Amino acid sequence: MATPVPVGANLVIEATDFPQLLAAVDRLGYQMVGPTLRDGHLIYGDLTGVADLPAGWTDEQEAGAFRLKRRDDQALFGYGVGQQSWKQFLFPPHHLLWRAARRGDDFQMIPPAEAVPRYAFIGVRSCDLHAMAVQDRVFLQGRHVDPVYQVRREQAFILAVNCGGQGCGTCFCVSMGTGPRATFGFDLALTEVLPEGKHYFLVEVGTDRGAGVLQAVPQRAAGAAEIAAAASVVAATAANLGRQLDTQGVKELLYRSYEHPRWDEVAARCLNCGNCTWVCPTCFCHTIEDVTDLTGMVAERWRRQDVCFTVDYSYLHGGSIRPSPRSRYRQWLTHKLATWFDQFGCSGCVGCGRCITWCPVGIDITEEIRAIRETEASLKETEHGDL
Amino acid sequence: MIENNPDPMLPEIFEVKRLQRETADTFTLELTRPGGAAEFSFAPGQFNMLYAFGRGEAPISISGAPARSDTLVHTVRNVGNVTRAICKSRPGAKLGVRGPFGAPWPVAEMAGQDVVIVAGGLGLAPLRPAIYHFLEHRADYGNFELIYGARTPADLLYRRELERWRGRFDFRVHATVDTAGADWRGGVGVVTTVIPRARFDPANTIALVCGPQLMMRYTVMELLGRGLTPAQIYVSMERHMKCGLGLCGHCQWGPFFVCKDGPVFRYDTVKDWFERREV
Structure with missing residues (x-):
């Protein structure tokens, strides 16, 4: 096609031409993974083309609840994040x-x-781009570099999607400053726009590699109205999030709260199942495991993802460092x-809401912080009252 | 192949040269690189991950002299599957080694100051490389006190060496045990009971402490009572470790990864965390 498009350019691809975008990525030899439905679950799995995307589906998420629902249109990315994250590909x-x-x-x-698989991630949300940046700090920017993560991360092609206001019942990306609009870390970023009867993608070019892919895809420069329409999709999402978390001084709050009674209260509900760590896109x-054959x-x-909720996790000769669920x-x-701030200079939470949705008893990280914050003052008063 | 491999999870193979029994369940192993290849440099207080074929890996302090880097010395207590296999290694057997890892004792910065070392049980092992350093550079340091506590006389590590050190005029060694038979002529009591008798100038002293956490806690209290500031005391911490690289998460202690930020910490940097339970 035409001359290469510059990084930062905004283009429009009609939904009818979108299959060609995935085909162009596929032709570069990437293993395409993205959202797809399997056994009634929204997962990230192998994609062969647009037909594998969950077109026309959306989801409802609440604490401890995830439900897929039909949409009344054929949106390709009209849902939020499912139980899986891209972590499983970069950090097997x-x-x-x-x-x-x-x-x-x-x-x-x-x-x-x-x-080593060369992945193309299709449909990465902004929170998960931030989660990758967090894991970059862990695996790439410390004293020791993890070669397993490094090679997968460096090779990955990233097609981001700005969230379209669906399935964000447990999200709080705005609180964490991590979304809903993708601002970095992508080759291409899409906003899916479905005004009356139309269906197109506004594409922002993030890298030359992304621009290269677009060469083979019918596209046109975006008009001001189309850019504004896409911006309003993202703005609507930001206004539609189901959760908020007040991050003001949260590190200091928690450092002061090691003996807060709320830990006993949440421990009485927590099953110690570790679901929150499995679904968390930053938990590393x-x-x-060292084994032999027969x-x-x-x-x-073998390296295996581990969970800090087990007694064994902190086992030292003589017993566990953290024997209590609390x-x-x-x-x-x-x-x-x-x-996490002291360890890696950033938050370990990106506000994706997965730990809330997938907690079997619906423990809500935003609610726990709120409870600790709101009761801190009254606890102090009680302490003083006792004196 | 392994020497140049950038993968920090890949052990290098070492050969067991000597194995010496220290106590009923503790052994000191001398390892060398097969073929006498390049030396292994480390700093006192650092540790290696030792791998027994098929059994697994354990973090073990280096207990040998930093100046004698052709042999790698570890003192290992047989307490589990991996350490049992390591302690059963015979000369000629091979072990995997990854390391050295961790922050060392600040032996260079201590020059010109009095040295107080308080060790409990196996805690003497990671301190021995520092002791070797002080002995080798004796003139660079002031008064020297080693206070070592064990459960019984039979549990004292490096006993012949301790007795040799005690014979020096420039090196005070106090060995104390929790319980002993009638044939023991040394001290009885926990290490904290010896600290009041230690000779040092509190204004110009660094104390190095390693042992069970409870022992370290009371030792620190006693040293503070003798006039040291928290910044004059170093402790060596222990946590579950899987990687040694600060990546696996197991050794977290509040904001710290014991494997890379420690195991040696200056007490004032960790004192808020030191007495918190279940962190």
């Missing part, structure tokens, strides 16, 4: 690190010779919203 939850082979008293290391904890001649080291929930929440 179960990954073989190496093998070793024994010969008598000796053994030899056999580094893995795996083919993992364990190392002959004992070949050993393997201390384990406190560890998780305090890590997300307080210690």
